[in-house]
Amino acid sequence: MQRSCQAIILAAGQGTRMKSSKPKVLHQVAHLPMVSHVAKAAINAGSQKISLVVGPDMDPVLKAVRSIHKNVQSHQQIERLGTAHAVLAAESDLGQPLDDVIILYGDTPLVESQTIASMRAALSNGADVVVLGFRAEKPDPYGRLLEEEGQLVAIREAKDASEDELKVDFCNAGIMAFSGKIILQLLKRIDNDNAQKEYYLTDAVELANRSGLKVVAMEAEEAEVQGVNSRLELARVEATFQQRARLNAMTEGATLQDPETVYFAHDTEIGRDVVIEQNVVFGPGVEVADEATIRAFSHLEGAKVASHCVIGPYARLRPGADLREAAKVGNFCEVKKAVIDQGAKVNHLSYIGDAHVGAKANIGAGTITCNYDGFNKSKTEIGAGAFIGSNSALVAPVIVEEGAIVGAGSVITKTVEANSLTLTRAKQMALSNWATKFREKNSKG
Known part of the structure; x- marks a missing residue:
């Protein structure tokens, strides 16, 4: 009994x-x-x-x-x-x-x-x-x-x-x-x-x-x-916890390339054959599945990372980030309350918030989902296989349908049809020899 x-x-x-x-x-x-x-x-x-x-x-x-x-x-x-x-x-x-x-x-x-x-x-x-x-x-x-x-x-x-x-x-x-x-x-x-x-x-x-x-x-x-009666003792207890967590992660089959620079939360879950590079911080609520890679200087909180994903370097996953198998979130990218579906890539200098990025979609450098109007958060839907050109702004709520291409520098406010090309930038103009005249005028002063 x-x-x-x-x-x-x-x-x-x-x-x-x-x-x-x-x-x-x-x-x-x-x-x-x-x-x-x-x-x-x-x-x-x-x-x-x-x-x-x-x-x-x-x-x-x-x-x-x-x-x-x-x-x-x-x-x-x-x-x-x-x-x-x-x-x-x-x-x-x-x-x-x-x-x-x-x-x-x-x-x-x-x-x-x-x-x-x-x-x-x-x-x-x-x-x-x-x-x-x-x-x-x-x-x-x-x-x-x-x-x-x-x-x-x-x-x-x-x-x-x-x-x-x-x-x-x-x-x-x-x-x-x-x-x-x-x-x-x-x-x-x-x-x-x-x-x-x-x-x-x-x-x-x-x-x-x-x-x-x-x-x-x-x-x-x-x-x-150890008991805690001062901030110094609190720091010592934190250090002991982190030593335990690092040892446990490695014992269970993860690779920590520089263990002393990795910081875990109380509930961090790390799978086998995960590689964690230097200076990575896990906040609460993070799950990392087998064979994912977390590159240096990344910060994760409230996020799910599926197998074979690659995160970082210098990536930030905020609460609600949900990365499906083999997705990539790269250099200086931030993801918040968004699904990055199987094989999709958000590789450079982008913010993806309140969104769904379909399987194998590619998000160009500098892309932003404009999810907040000062009062409400709205959602961006990006279909499977879509391509978003660099420096584009997707003004939510908005849908980019499957296989669509958005040209670089576009501001998207309406639905983009499947397999279409959408451009919103101004027509390029050229004034011949304008730069030469401009420099000559300003150098005389």
């Missing part, structure tokens, strides 16, 4: 060291709020329910988490009286708890779903409390996890640790998992008999030991459990 699970995400901190007007957990890593990363990990590890603990006036935090999962209950922690106090803000959700309860932090965005799943597995194998730890290169500021014969007996804060305990490099990451049957009774036994007069969740370890419960520690990489 599958075990049920709920996650409690603590996100009430204002994060004053961020020096920001918005809650700390809304600052983004790879284009997604930190708290949303945590919610995704919880859901992917099997959590059916999320309890979110926030401070006053933090509705945007709830909105960010509900964008990941609808089953979210929000609870306010008015006073900041410690981590156990924060968890108890969600007490109403613990009256009938699920099998597993996972305590997570909204400012620890790199925790992986596999790690949470491993903690749940320990609960299913008989543990009552599971604590996540890491081996620190510089353990000085962290609480130490003290073990005896496989049992975690205490979490000792550095300031309270003995000389021998300070030699331990196994440190507390803060993330914990509890059997739903015992979490509430443990939380209610935690007191604030300490210098700070706060209720510490870590005290649950010693209380559980006194009750004869099984308490175990699990280990994660230090990079995975």
Whole structure:
């Protein structure tokens, strides 16, 4: 029988060291709020329910988490009286708890779903409390996890640790998992008999030991459990995410010619045998299919790139760009909310927005779909096999039918018939010897 699970995400901190007007957990890593990363990990590890603990006036935090999962209950922690106090803000959700309860932090965005799943597995194998730890290169500021014969007996804060305990490099990451049957009774036994007069969740370890419960520690990489309290730490977490994403892309069969210059979003999907050149940036919502090529200095967001497409260099794909198989978008081109159909080419210095470019159509350099009149966006339809000459303006709404040719420098405002040639430029004139006379006249002055 599958075990049920709920996650409690603590996100009430204002994060004053961020020096920001918005809650700390809304600052983004790879284009997604930190708290949303945590919610995704919880859901992917099997959590059916999320309890979110926030401070006053933090509705945007709830909105960010509900964008990941609808089953979210929000609870306010008015006073900041410690981590156990924060968890108890969600007490109403613990009256009938699920099998597993996972305590997570909204400012620890790199925790992986596999790690949470491993903690749940320990609960299913008989543990009552599971604590996540890491081996620190510089353990000085962290609480130490003290073990005896496989049992975690205490979490000792550095300031309270003995000389021998300070030699331990196994440190507390803060993330914990509890059997739903015992979490509430443990939380209610935690007191604030300490210098700070706060209720510490870590005290649950010693209380559980006194009750004869099984308490175990699990280990994660230090990079995975990095917390964020400042802009500097946010940058470090972003760097860790990008290293992970690059490694994953290459492991799954993509070629990154200069990995350190490629930047991914949280949801970027890259197929096999994709080649990504230098200085490429992926915004949210990008899918790149097998054997596509993304050339240097391109920026993609909200775009679909089919197999065998070639993008760039210096191309920009904006939201709604949909490139079908073997399409090309080249140098200094921008595509927005447009389908570039199979084998079509937009190779040079063009803007294609709110449009459909038919299969094997060719868009000449400097072509613009004039899609906006100051109030409304209108669509341009370009048929299969059409040829649009350089420096043409297609004033939407307008249709260029299949196989039509538009001469260079044209301004198209009406339907272009299939297989026709349409020209709108002025007739060329020549005034013989005019240039010579003009130069002579101006050189006398």
